[in-house]
Amino acid sequence: MKKRILITGGAGFLGSHLCDRFIAEGYHVIAMDNLITGDLKNIEHLFKLEHFEFYHHDVTKFIHVPGELDYILHFASPASPIDYLKIPIQTLKVGAMGTHNCLGLAKAKSARILVASTSEVYGDPLVHPQTEEYWGNVNPVGPRGVYDEAKRYMESITMAYHTFHGVDTRIIRIFNTYGPRMRLNDGRALPAFIGQALRGEDMTVFGDGSQTRSFCYVSDLVEGIYRLLLSDYSLPVNIGNPDEISLKDFAEEVLQLTGGKVNIIYKPLPADDPKQRKPDITKARNILGWAPLIGRKEGLAKTYDYFKTLSSEEWSKQPKEFQSRK
Template identity: 65%
Template sequence: MRTIITGGAGFIGSHLCDYLIEKGHEVVCIDNLLTGKMDNIVHVIGNCQFRFIKHNVSDYIYVDGQVDNVLHFASPASPSDYLEFPIQTLKVGSLGTLHSLGLAKAKRARFLLASTSEVYGDPQIHPQPEDYWGHVNPVGPRGVYDEAKRFAEAMTMAYHRFHGIDTRIVRIFNTYGPRMRVNDGRALPNFMCQALRNEDITVFGDGSQTRSFCYISDLVEGIYQLLLSHEHDPVNIGNPEEITIRQLAQEMIALTNSKSKIVFKQLPVDDPKIRQPDISKARTVLKWEPKVLRAEGMRKTLAYFRDELISGGKRV
């Protein structure tokens, strides 16, 4: 198998590169390094099964030779990223998806779109099943990401229906693990770094909003099972174990034995109040469910961030 991964130098994309190489795939990673990092893939540079192409997939994509799978994971995903790069986020969700689908069509390859739980917006149904259409503000600051992914899903299904492309759509819920950026901007890496530095932990709102965190190895396994399936409609992949943001902050202080205190700031516009995947479909169709307990995943992730802070010259 020869597999293209756009955004392959990112957090999730780089773990997919590793996983597919272990499965025997030849992997071509395409990334313009806007939010991805070479550090995430440096360990496979020189591997005969791996090739890196620095390229912006919002421009036309050309790859020579056979291609069996195209996995489109290129996009800013953190709120701090897509608020800093709103136009690039919209372009990679639209033009990047168009060009990635065009590559799959030209090569007669399977196509898998990395979508997101953000297509559900600030949901009015809990937990969120795949047949829920969402509650999204298209003109709010988060709309550049939410609507880009909703458009990408619509385009993927159009290529499936009109051109007969063999497509998949994974809706990814909150995921964590090694290779997240220290300055990622999301709650979990922020909390970890603040706790390790004994700084105040910043909680937005009153902390009662909920999230459900899936460890990266579970997510990658779910994505692979979806790739191998014959399911064309969207599938939620995430961990249904729900936790409030305040509880997460308290848990982080306890895990790190930190002297940090929790401080509260104003909740950002359109920030979802609840987030929990209904994974009934993944359990039934893919025979998949998460296996890594949060305590185990947090320990592994904390060890990574501790090393990152030390290597960055920061005192922990």
């Protein structure tokens, strides 16, 4: 019999790619999503498959999945500044109550669970690059606190279930990721920059553009998730691409890629915006044998090609002002 895996947030950007990967690996995949930020078009190509199911459900409510479960991937959560500033309570609830429900399900089914944490647990870091041993510099009452603290709580309750109940757990800390199926209007730097360039609008950079990010292509991230799930390591592991770049230089790269003739304009830096992001991936290399394979030039080209296929109606949904700060 095929192994059965539940993927929460399965209609989202990352969740849909994970559904594809585990279908390709021969699993029976159950995707769950309340579609607040997910989109069925990301997984509609899977609906015809015998070994794919979709549950339209909010994980902050009791989760019932009939039959056995071998694995759970908990990826349900808003993941961009625009989202979690617009729906802060839901963001907190999915990190707290949603994680609690998923862990309870894992305990009941004797399933291994991997939870999706984030580099945001490091806040505006005082250590660079960020190692898993760094505890972070987070403002719990700032505008980003609803996301940062939800993920920090997620890690805490996951480890509590691991140590107290013996649940088989994994924790991944995801750094900035990009690729096809990113939402156009989620406010993150890459879709914001490409959207503005294609529409002939000036490209918005917050602050002086010296703040850095490290962008990992989605197929590399999915490979890291797959390896971590099947490993025997229960402490947090960074998965990201350590090729660090300033947002000003990143905007210039996007301009060169799109052939845009627009200007780069600068706006005030939002509160608590991290000044640096770069993962230390020593653990991923040593424990998982993982390292990213797709360089930023190749990944950007693939992502740009995807955005060019979208309809004018989808482009019209883009907000005029981007908060491209994550």
